[in-house]
Amino acid sequence: MHSLELKDVTATDACRAPLERDALSADAAERLAHRLKALADPTRLRLLSIVGASQGGEACVCDLTDPVGLSQPTVSHHLKVLVDAGLLNRTKRGTWAYYSLVPNALADAADSLQNL
Amino acid sequence: MHSLELKDVTATDACRAPLERDALSADAAERLAHRLKALADPTRLRLLSIVGASQGGEACVCDLTDPVGLSQPTVSHHLKVLVDAGLLNRTKRGTWAYYSLVPNALADAADSLQNL
């Protein structure tokens, strides 16, 4: 034991240092990890960046395939992941699908990281 | 074409809207994705949270296995991922390995997200 005095803290384990504040719950960790998983891919980061840098704040798939150098189905797949994670909006006009950043979504994820 | 007037932008492609600012480079995306991949796991988020909430700002492996409910080798594996990503420090004292948060590492990752 590395704590000097010890008299079975909670009867579950012995080697446990007390916490100064509450840690992340399993549930909250699951939700945050899900959103971070959508962000943890170089292609998807570039897609978000390009969409955000595009004039009007939106871009269609044909604007995105060439810059990232991947096939159209693959790009569509990544965009779907980002939409499902609440990071991108999708609006269809004619044959084109326009993607735009969900306001504050990235900032919210960033905040969650700092307040771990 | 969905842009009204168009006279071969860069001779590479036709369907491309101009960008207002530069997007993330492939290299920068790779580096950021690597760090985010380390964060995109519920167990690792909880480990970071517990370490940060521990008194003295550090915790050893025996403090961590029970709260996350996983085997010791698995916890050691996750800790190694976090150290390799520059998110945790590891110092050994006696038989114990103490892990602590790398200062500003989480804040830096959060900043990178907002400035996509």
Next chain:
DNA sequence: CCTGCACATCGATGATTGTCAATATTCGCT
């Protein structure tokens, strides 16, 4: 109506990952 275009979905495949049991390593103690 029929053809072409933009995009989504499907099925398959190779690579990565989270997990564990078993084993190795390293340290303190007697």
Next chain:
DNA sequence: AGCGAATATTGACAATCATCGATGTGCAGG
């Protein structure tokens, strides 16, 4: 020296994922 405890490493396995080609779906123009 030798034992026990804390941690790291290895090998294996199932699950997830990124990617592609092929195909499906809807819309627009002639």
